[in-house]
Amino acid sequence: MKIEVDKRGYYGNFGGAYIPEMLYPNVEELRQNYISIIHDEGFKKEFDQLLKTYVGRPTPLYYAKRLSEKYKTKIYLKREDLCHTGAHKVNNTIGQILLARRLGKQKIIAETGAGQHGVATATVCALMGMECIVYMGEIDMARQKPNVERMRILGTEVRPAKSGSKTLKDATNEAMRHWINNPVDTHYIIGSVVGPHPYPDMVARFQSVISEEIKWQLKDNEGTEDPDYVIACVGGGSNAAGAFYHYYDNDNVNLVCVEAAGHGNETGESAATTVLGKPGVLHGSKTLLMQTEDGQVVEPYSISAGLDYPGIGPVHAHLFESGRADFYSATDEEAMKAGILLSRLEGIIPAIESAHALVALEKIMFSKDDVVVLNLSGRGDKDLETYIKWGKY
């Protein structure tokens, strides 16, 4: 199935650019230039060089022998947890900051919920010597103090969003307002395949290095570029989009998304958008989102900060609606158990986001010759306190 953004920024029924008039010139500047910049030879060279020498790419494709024995199939882990800063997010922030420089921008803004995208942005701003402001809900700042301090150590100013519920959506509003007021010198780095067109497509292109590598790495190991399954967790959907990108058109490759079900989809404390969401507009694009009858965004819940988002990217809404990908959801309890299991079987403590993807191994009946690639989006160092609090290990 062809999964591709059209000229207006849609994947099927989802996407587009639902933005205030005042933001139109900024987004239009980006839309007109992003493809030619990404295809420019000089850009590609600089991007590839930084991915190699700074991020540590290619990340290994690791054959997980003990995990494979447990699930009676062949499981490979794509080790995005070994990226500098501990997750895949930096692939995108490097791409966007190089693009911002080519657009002549001197300043960067971003918004962050749990702080992970803020840290990935602060990192590349330090790397490039660019001024950086990250908006963060006041409540999130209190909950995620270590990430706030990381950003500050890296030289970023963290500005509290004090309106509304003082969380991610308020930080997003403040960042948008900032961008409207500073269109000429500032680029807004969005952290997942969400936001108005062209962000979802642009971020997917930067993350597509994940499946580009899987193809040749799998060829070296299995003699074929194509696995039977690719599995990834979905918050906004960027690590999944990167791991799926070069397989969209190949219907022999099953694409599997795992969303966070929190305490359970029937409890009202969940973040499983495809189960609980309806079409609507969030963060500048038409997609599926969790909302009340009268269209108010519902606060999501997950033990994992990176999956605690009320929507999904438009491409994932389309993958869901078209049936191209299968969607599962994993509760806090299931994910924590899966995280401990991976630690014990392979000596890898995963990010709790990535542990959600591991839960799919319990839910799918594989045959013994299937080749399964699971995108391990991040490492568990940042989640140590959550593991300790959970306690059952």
Ligand SMILES: *Cc1c(COP(=O)(O)O)cnc(C)c1O
């Ligand atoms: C942020 C994050 C995610 C969720 O974001 P996506 O855009 O869905 O990839 C998943 N895993 C880790 C480790 C993260 O930091």
